[in-house]
Amino acid sequence: MMQISLPVTEKKRYFSITAGKFGLSDFFDNNAFSHDARSQFMNWSLMANGAWDYPANTRGYVFGAILELGQPTWTLRLATTMVTNTANGAVWDGKISKAHAFTLEYEKRYRIGGQKGTLRVLGYDNAAKMGDYRLAVAQNPAAPDITSTRDYGRNKYGFGINIEQNVNADLGVFAKTSYNDGKTETWAFTEIDRSVSFGAILKGESWHQKDAEIGLAFVGNGISAAHRDYLAHGGYGFIIGDGKLNYAPEMIAEAYYKVNVYQKKFFLSPDYQFVLHPAYNKDRGPVNVFSLRAHVEF
Template sequence: MIRHLLHSAPLLLALNIPSAHAGDAAGPENWNLHGQLTLVAQRHDHFASPYEGANSLKAAEGTKTTLDATAFLGLRLWQGAEFYLNPEIDRGFGLSDTLGVGGFPSGEAYKVGHHSAYGKLPRAFLRQVVVLSSKGSEAGETQDSAANQLAGTRPADNLTFTLGKFSIVDLFDTNAYAHDPRADFLNWAVIDAGAFDYAADSWGYSLGAAAEWNQGDWSARVGLFTLSREPNGTRLDASFAQHQWVAEAEHRHQLGGRPGKLKLLAFASLARMGRYDDAVALGAPVDTARVRQAATKQGFAINAEQELAANLGGFLRYSRNDGRTEAFDFTDINRSLSLGLSLNGAAWSQPGHTLGIALAMNSLSGAAQRYFAAGGLGILVGDGRLGHYASEQIAEAYYAMKLAPGLSATLDLQRLRNPGYNAERGPANVLGVRLHSEF
């Protein structure tokens, strides 16, 4: 593992250069350019595995690495309008080709792996901010130059419209302590609401539009996005015949003088999906692809973050979907609960360091259990049988440290009990190392 990291270290250091942008402290930026490079290497120990299926986490495999480099180009078009492009280069594979666990252990691992580097354009979108009132404009919030953010003043009370290609979780289900696999936790069920089957291609991005209202302590968001052409597909349904509505309400508050947020999200998808029970009733081979028809899927997520003490924050997410149909674009989870703590290193005189710990539990609906027991395969899981079902139980801890301006390293440890909801497999202990550079 260390050999792979050292081989890529010169690339990481090369990205640690000053920001290139136009503008100064006295006025807003007209354009900017930022970049990032992230390398993640993971491996797990040998674990109990009496049998394996097509989507099983392999009991014995070597170190797997993923590498991605992204450029963030921003351009101010007119008053309140910004356009962003994010070309990216990717390479590598997740453990077992990103299979075997509903709560997969690396948010940097896509469902599409390649031995050689390849390019893509994950984001190309327009953002328009509209001032709600002159009072809101005067009470603007100062923004620093950052990835997909132009320096300047943003009105505190505003309407924000986003149109184009981006990830739904860029705007929805965000959390200050658990949401960024390049900086904090890595597990899918920790950085996102596990049962939020959000619209996306195999890399996690969709086409759509969102509107956001921000006023005082409240925000509300709603969006329409296209699903992939088929479950877990690499191509999006550009016709929007298969689509998803997402809505979220957010309240910002103070508890004991410390800030926090509470969010409630709901989603509804319309697409050709296979019902688990229909696939089982049809008989072998048990496959939801054989019974796909127009269907809907609904779900919700509760998302909370709270500063608990100086340098200490906590988070909690609970999510659930109806569990009748196959997972479409995210992962095979019907119910999920995650919670954890994030401690800033200022507590021990290392403000550039962060220690995080989290627990997550993922479950399947009764219909999904019957489907996988009969030998069905999902997006990520499917051992060919499910003799003894059990909820996935995940523990994750990470320690991130700043090595130099714009360069950090992270050690990540995870324990996966009942991977793929199978009590006859595991537990698996996953060791990960992350190097991240940004400018």
Template sequence: MPHFPLQQLAVSVLCSLAAVGVWAQSAPVAETEDTTARYQLTYNWQHHNAFKAGYSGANSLSSQSERMYTFSTTAHWGFRPWQDGELYFNPEVAAGIPFSGNLVGLGGFTNGEITRAGGSTPKLYRQRLFVRQTWNQGGEQEKVDSDFNQMAGLVDKNRFVLTAGNFSTLDVFDDNAYAKDPRTQFMNWGNWTYASYDYAADARGFGWGFAGEWYQDNWVLRFGRMTGPKEPNGLPVDFALGKHYGDQVEVERGHMLADQPGKVRVLAWRNRAQVASFNDATQWLQSHPGLQTTPQALIDVRGGEKIKYGLGVNIEQAISPSVGFFLRAMKADGRTETYAFTEADGSLSTGLVFKGGLWGRTDDAVGVAFMRNTLSPERRGFLAAGGMSYFIGDAAGATQTLSYRPEQVLEAFYSFQMTRGTWLTADYQRIQNPAYNADRGPVHVYAARLHAEF
């Protein structure tokens, strides 16, 4: 299959690792920063075994043994143009090839980087361009550490923060200390946000809009509106924010439990867009026999604005300084097709992360997680009728109907720090009932990931 040229990859990796070593040894950590320039590089290689498949359809994951990869390198540049203001710009180069030559056959995909990869030729694009303004409102102060798209400094515990421009909904909403970043933590989509959170974004996962955050001691209220795609899961952005959009509201409460910190977040979201109703699409299939091998049913019944919504809870809890627990659970209404994320209407993910200090390697980590994704009756009925949606459709063009079961994923990883700023991660995922089909699988996925920060 096509792949990123190994010579170019080797040069990029070696140059990045050398830069990491020099920067890590010489760069001081400022208490307050007025500018920032940080970079990352990630290469993720994955392989799945050949697996049992009673049948395959037009959007099935191949049952033959396969490999895939993603590569990305990103610059995170920022400065303070005025008091308490921050401006950030992120150019990124990305490449990659998914399993089966297309992003199909799963609800919980195995690599969070694949949404930004568009083939074996590396592509440069603008990932983010946004401004952040903070209005401090008194109370005690707390330190903000230097990080990607975050400059070190001091802020009031009581403050209001506005983010506006080109960014990802997930930059602000649904944070979690233990399961958030597919470049450094778990790789599966269902572990870096709710699988059933159909958040508004373009095909790469970004959009235009605004988000407000009101901090009051241990409480945070967040709200925001973001653009979605002109067509479901497409790259062109629909800028009609008064007509088509994704809204979200999140309440967060920080607490101490047995002297260990934790947070609980409740997130509600609502999309308004031109998307297809599954019941309408199922009726279209029944009146157009022989056309189940294309997504034409969904395309033909799109028209008029429809509402899609969901509600979820997100928990992170330190059990000890070296052990953390997380849980996410969400339910979406599931009456309309996927707008911008993946094929799931209910999702649960939970797990533990162990820091390497437990065995004398402070910057290593081990994680283990379980995910369970479900579909609504309306989506199941469409697939059982032979329908094909954006990502799944085992029965489309097959001689059998869908044997529905919830998709279940077990994921475990070990992140090993090679040098300061570079990590090598081994990851394993076992997927039971891929694409919600008990007649296929299980699928075993093995991965190796190289990640560097400087």
């Protein structure tokens, strides 16, 4: 990865260019309280805005360039990147004029009552050789196959709003909402077309447990009418599909407790997730997910 920064007279004012191979979510859609599954919430809906189908290969990386303009209270960033030639694929599509992605984000930093807060507004447009949900059902209502309808000239666009706010030195809250048009198949992240989430993280100093942390979050996910009709007819995406769909929004609650076991180098986090209508199906679940995360850093 290559980064170029032009010299400026004030540190908080800058223009940078980043080019090469990187994870796009390292630069976009950040949130201090809901972003890193290695140390915070583990559900994918809480790693990033769920309906942002951010371009990446199956390992989470992408080739491209990011232009970033930074000012003391705001930042504007634009990325142009490649996309893969199949959904959740590993091979990059070399027809860049027909297969590419643009991501734009405005980040505003502010203070309320002396406490830091940040608002991020993101928009994106992905072009790829995607399949069309409606066309797949029209071609074969008994057993639609999204992959049989793949063609160039298809786009997926959407937006996300992402807010984080410190309440005091120990408590931080967040809220996110995102949307995509849901006409074409999910290409990179996960099968979510609409998402709303909110939650909080409380540091252990407030109950005299240094370096401990407790988090609680709630998520509501949905899919577009075209997407749900495709699944109801027996279609499969690259993540979900069970031959029949009795649709309902997917509802998730997650809680974790992180403990510093050894010198800020070894952390343990028991985690619990409750999922109602998993994969948008009233006939499935609810599901209880118990996890224990071990995190080591030096």
